[in-house]
Amino acid sequence: MSRLSIPSVDDAPAASKPILEAVKGQLGVVPNLFRLAAQSPAALQALTGLNGALSKALDVKTRERIALAVAQVNGCDYCLSAHTYLATNLAKLSPDEVALNRSGRSGDVQADVAVRFAAKVAAERGHVGEADIAAVKLAGYSEAQIVEIVALVAENTFTNYLNEVARTDIDFPVVRASEAA
Template sequence: MTDFTVHTIETAGESKPLLEKSKKTYGFVPNLHAVMAESPALLEAYRTVAEIFDTKTELSHTERQIIAMTNNRLNGCTYCMAAHTTIMQGLKVPEDVIESLRDGTPIADPKLEALRVFAETVNVKRGWVEDSEIEALLEAGYTKQTVLDVIVGTAFKVLSNYTNHVAETPLDKPFAKNEWSAEAQPSS
């Protein structure tokens, strides 16, 4: 396996200002960001798409996390599953929603479940969704903007999930309590 450096602020070169922002935001530099620092373009793209997803969509914290976690699970990203579980706990996302997202099982709330199903469909079908699948999301109370915002969330997670696969990013201590393994999940 090719070893990727888990950079510090001091070793990050052009990525130093971005890692300083990460430290200010999280209180530490997440290993994902430290690995991404090898490519200033990747780290900037990731941070930019994350900010856009968080501030330019009309989705709630819970809805954005549904999109993120659905992609994390389908892409088998153990790092992001643990990290986003911790994030959701901090955001006070209901525990039953967190459990459903970690297990890939239906969410009890029908509107949130429609979003989970649509996010899953976009990922699995690589965006080649049927009109009926879009209509199901719209009928649940979402909009055409939501359809496209799911794509933003999917792109956001591709950046982190694929980086973690390539670099085998070590899990940060703050996320360790929420470690996740695809092999330990119920079969669907």
């Protein structure tokens, strides 16, 4: 059971309700993560604003690959569950690719560089070396895309930490960080 309350859309603060309705319009449901964040309209607005802005960063497959790698690094079962579902159903990634992503890799040569970099940024809390930056650039990523990768790591780290603090009830098919991919 979640350690912080997860309000229904009806019980959420008034300032959060329009945002939750927009989430429902986009996803068809309002996942527990968004209802949890709704307790703070400012946090919910920040989360959905960052999420919306970063939906234009890179491509959906790479974004989901990064989300899986970061969730595994941070040990977040909620986000691993959500992003495994999204990766397979929205981004159409194979189970083998999802397993690779969880280990900080990808079967796609171009994406592999971004996922490895994102996993290292998460694991090292941003303390990456010159060689790490050079590898991402050599793979063809622009400096703007490097900034986007870091932003995706930050967005996912926020949701990982929030879900771990709250022990948010998982409302997706459950995936555990402690279980091999």
